[in-house]
Amino acid sequence: MLGAAGLADSAxxxxxxxxxxxxxLLPGIAGALLCIWSVARAKEWPIAVxxxxxxxxxxxxxxxxxxxxxxxxxxxxxxTTTLRQPGKEQQDWLIVLGAGLRGGDLSLTLRRxxxxxxxxxxxxxxxxxxxxxxxxxxxxxxxxxxxTDYLVKRxxxxxxxxxxxxxxxxxxxxxxxxxxxxxxxGPPPWKAAVVxxxxxxxxxxxxAERVGLELRPxxxxxxxxxxxxxxxxxxxxxxxxxxxxxx
Numbered sequence: 001m002l003g004a005a006g007l008a009d010s011a012x013x014x015x016x017x018x019x020x021x022x023x024x025l026l027p028g029i030a031g032a033l034l035c036i037w038s039v040a041r042a043k044e045w046p047i048a049v050x051x052x053x054x055x056x057x058x059x060x061x062x063x064x065x066x067x068x069x070x071x072x073x074x075x076x077x078x079x080t081t082t083l084r085q086p087g088k089e090q091q092d093w094l095i096v097l098g099a100g101l102r103g104g105d106l107s108l109t110l111r112r113x114x115x116x117x118x119x120x121x122x123x124x125x126x127x128x129x130x131x132x133x134x135x136x137x138x139x140x141x142x143x144x145x146x147x148t149d150y151l152v153k154r155x156x157x158x159x160x161x162x163x164x165x166x167x168x169x170x171x172x173x174x175x176x177x178x179x180x181x182x183x184x185x186g187p188p189p190w191k192a193a194v195v196x197x198x199x200x201x202x203x204x205x206x207x208a209e210r211v212g213l214e215l216r217p218x219x220x221x222x223x224x225x226x227x228x229x230x231x232x233x234x235x236x237x238x239x240x241x242x243x244x245x246x247x
Contacts, residue, residue: 003038006031013229023233074235081202082219091127091216093185093192094120095177097170097204098133098143106146108223109197109230114150116220117195121156129156130180132164132173170203170237171245174211181213189214197222199230203241210246 010028040048133143
């Protein structure tokens with residue numbers, strides 16, 4: 001049953017345009033392996049029942065248990081971060097991080113980020129915005145271009161919008177946005193906020209500190225049916241960023 005659920009989850013998220021990434025594909029891969037393991041147990045294949053494979057099975061069970069424990073711990077850090085309520089002081093800059101396109105249109109996750117940004121920008125009319133995101137696989141234009149069009153169509157003055165259209169990762173989003181701040185925002189420190197998805201906030205705070213940015217967090221809500229896959233993907237991304245991404 002768990003294996004079938006994993007396969008169904010990956011298929012459903014791919015069909016609704018969730019994108020092919022770790023969080024989307026891993027449930028399907030794990031589901032397929034669980035289905036194969038069920039068949040192996042039912043057919044009494046040696047790898048599943050033989051005493052000669054007992055040590056390997058114990059290693060597999062131990063690895064699965066350690067993964068589950070580490071996943072719970074990382075998720076605890078992620079969601080504790082989202083509970084910290086930001087202040088309401090005036091900001092001079094808002095950075096909006098990209099989240100993928102479906103061809104040339106905003107994904108649902110990115111649309112949630114843009115709507116969060118719009119609410120904030122309407123409440124602070126003097127705040128300027130940096131939309132950050134390059135062109136990824138399967139996208140017909142840069143995320144920054146699509147984000148700019150979304151804002152302009154909803155009444156935003158183009159003079160308030162600055163595009164960072166080269167980034168392909170969160171670290172690049174922040175590093176390249178900082179360059180715009182250095183050119184357009186005067187000397188630091190800058191009064192700046194950042195919009196990203198709620199599950200993404202822990203990693204953004206960590207990487208912003210590494211590139212020397214102090215940003216007020218503005219979390220955008222994630223659609224409930226994408227949340228399990230987003231959390232799974234972010235688990236691996238947090239570990240990767242903690243080890244490899246440096247300022």
